[in-house]
Amino acid sequence: MSEDRRxxxxxxxxxxxxxxxxxxxxxxxLAVLAVLGVSGSWVLDRTxxxxxxxxxxxxxxxxxxxxxxxxxxxxxxGIRGYxxxxxxxxxxxxxxxxxxxxxxxxxxxxxxRGNATGLxxxxxxxxxxxxxxxxxxxxxxxxxxxxxxxxxxxxxAAGKAAFDAVRDGLRRQQEHLSADRxxxxxxxxxxxxxxxxxFAAIGAVVLVLTVLAFEGLRxxxxxxxxxxxxxxxxxxxxxxxHAITATGPADLRRLGAEIDSMRLRLVRELDFxxxxxxxxxxxxxxxxxxNAELEQFAYVASHDLQEPLRKVSSFTxxxxxxxxxxxxxxxxxxxxxxxxxANRMQALINDLLEFSRVGRVHQSxxxxxxxxxxxxxxxxxxxxxxxxxxxxxxxxxxxxVADPTQMGMLWQNLIANAVKFRRPGxxxxxHVSARPGEDGLWQFAVxxxxxxxxxxxxxxxxxxxxxxxxxxxxxxxxxxLAMCRKIVEFHGGTIAVDPEHRDGTRIAFTLAAGQExx
Numbered sequence: 001m002s003e004d005r006r007x008x009x010x011x012x013x014x015x016x017x018x019x020x021x022x023x024x025x026x027x028x029x030l031a032v033l034a035v036l037g038v039s040g041s042w043v044l045d046r047t048x049x050x051x052x053x054x055x056x057x058x059x060x061x062x063x064x065x066x067x068x069x070x071x072x073x074x075x076x077x078g079i080r081g082y083x084x085x086x087x088x089x090x091x092x093x094x095x096x097x098x099x100x101x102x103x104x105x106x107x108x109x110x111x112x113r114g115n116a117t118g119l120x121x122x123x124x125x126x127x128x129x130x131x132x133x134x135x136x137x138x139x140x141x142x143x144x145x146x147x148x149x150x151x152x153x154x155x156x157a158a159g160k161a162a163f164d165a166v167r168d169g170l171r172r173q174q175e176h177l178s179a180d181r182x183x184x185x186x187x188x189x190x191x192x193x194x195x196x197x198x199f200a201a202i203g204a205v206v207l208v209l210t211v212l213a214f215e216g217l218r219x220x221x222x223x224x225x226x227x228x229x230x231x232x233x234x235x236x237x238x239x240x241x242h243a244i245t246a247t248g249p250a251d252l253r254r255l256g257a258e259i260d261s262m263r264l265r266l267v268r269e270l271d272f273x274x275x276x277x278x279x280x281x282x283x284x285x286x287x288x289x290x291n292a293e294l295e296q297f298a299y300v301a302s303h304d305l306q307e308p309l310r311k312v313s314s315f316t317x318x319x320x321x322x323x324x325x326x327x328x329x330x331x332x333x334x335x336x337x338x339x340x341x342a343n344r345m346q347a348l349i350n351d352l353l354e355f356s357r358v359g360r361v362h363q364s365x366x367x368x369x370x371x372x373x374x375x376x377x378x379x380x381x382x383x384x385x386x387x388x389x390x391x392x393x394x395x396x397x398x399x400x401v402a403d404p405t406q407m408g409m410l411w412q413n414l415i416a417n418a419v420k421f422r423r424p425g426x427x428x429x430x431h432v433s434a435r436p437g438e439d440g441l442w443q444f445a446v447x448x449x450x451x452x453x454x455x456x457x458x459x460x461x462x463x464x465x466x467x468x469x470x471x472x473x474x475x476x477x478x479x480x481l482a483m484c485r486k487i488v489e490f491h492g493g494t495i496a497v498d499p500e501h502r503d504g505t506r507i508a509f510t511l512a513a514g515q516e517x518x
Contacts, residue, residue, distance in 0.1 A: 058181040071100035125169035224248030370397035394432035418448035
């Protein structure tokens with residue numbers, strides 16, 4: 001017998017799935033159990049039939065034959081006694097024997113229905129009994145009671161030979177009935193042995209099927225799943241190069257192949273992520289170098305640039321004070337331009353420095369009472385507020401976790417803008433609102449009745465150096481709202497112009513409450 005050297009995937013059984021194996025195994029087991037069940041039912045039924053025949057037919061027929069024999073012996077004894085003595089007392093057992101004979105004969109005929117031999121024996125016995133009764137018993141019983149007569153004695157003596165024929169009939173009947181009962185008992189015992197062996201075989205087959213089912217499940221399902229789980233745990237432990245081997249039925253092999261495909265995809269994704277991480281590390285290094293250069297620039301701007309700028313500003317101011325009015329109007333105008341340019345350049349450099357420090361220098365997060373911060377800001381802006389005649393109100397403000405310096409800068413820029421961009425000739429009204437929002441955020445808004453911001457410029461105003469008006473109309477460096485956005489976003493919030501608000505400007509922003517900004 002040659003060995004099957006074909007690979008598992010090329011064998012016909014390799015295409016079978018777990019469901020197909022289970023269905024086939026269950027169908028085979030059910031077929032075997034059905035055959036054994038039918039055989040067991042037949043044996044049980046056969047045992048019941050033989051037991052019923054033995055108990056309800058064979059044994060009662062034997063006992064009824066004995067009772068019939070007793071009834072016939074009572075008749076013979078009574079007739080013989082009456083014939084010898086003439087005493088009518090002897091006719092009583094004879095009469096009772098006749099009644100019992102009819103009863104037991106009818107019972108035997110019923111029990112032996114379908115038994116040709118038994119019915120033949122019963123017919124022969126009835127014929128012998130009829131001859132004895134006709135020739136002996138009836139004539140003797142018909143004699144008058146009294147002293148015995150020679151005829152009665154002769155009839156009783158002659159009846160002995162006739163009754164011997166009855167005894168022979170009873171003996172043959174009982175021998176046949178005894179043989180039938182013995183055969184029935186032997187059949188019953190044989191069938192019971194077959195029954196016992198069959199049920200033992202059924203138990204053995206059920207045990208074998210159970211063992212085969214467990215072994216089949218272990219080899220076909222449990223072991224492949226354990227191996228698949230071990231491979232998956234090894235991959236989950238970090239060994240992504242370990243290939244997942246697919247074994248077992250077709251569906252488990254497909255599952256293993258799909259998991260291995262997922263592993264390969266994860267390997268590719270990890271390789272890509274590693275490359276991306278390396279690129280991010282390189283970019284982070286570049287960003288770190290850029291930040292270092294930015295800090296160096298800030299240092300230069302705060303020290304090296306401001307010193308010559310202060311000299312320019314100081315000397316142009318000296319020129320203005322000393323030679324103002326002594327030169328022509330053009331010279332005074334040029335000197336004014338120079339002083340104004342130097343002052344604006346210095347303010348611009350200071351604003352740039354503050355903008356660059358947001359998120360880099362001021363990072364002391366702590367609980368900040370925004371109401372107190374707003375009051376300090378209003379004190380700092382009190383001169384411009386009084387000059388504009390502004391009326392500033394606010395809702396009760398909460399306490400948040402933030403950098404206190406940046407919160408002061410936020411209020412200062414928003415309130416200053418609301419006061420600065422007022423309508424000509426009007427007294428500005430500014431209101432600061434606050435209400436709790438979703439996801440642990442507070443929603444704030446600074447609303448004024450000033451000149452407003454057109455919807456098309458709602459994003460432009462938050463870009464650094466983007467101005468909507470000339471410096472002659474409204475002063476400033478164009479950094480205020482850009483700094484506000486940087487501060488709010490540094491604290492995990494958002495800021496925008498409310499496009500639904502009319503008759504002024506509403507700047508809405510959110511801040512996280514109770515947790516440190518990220």
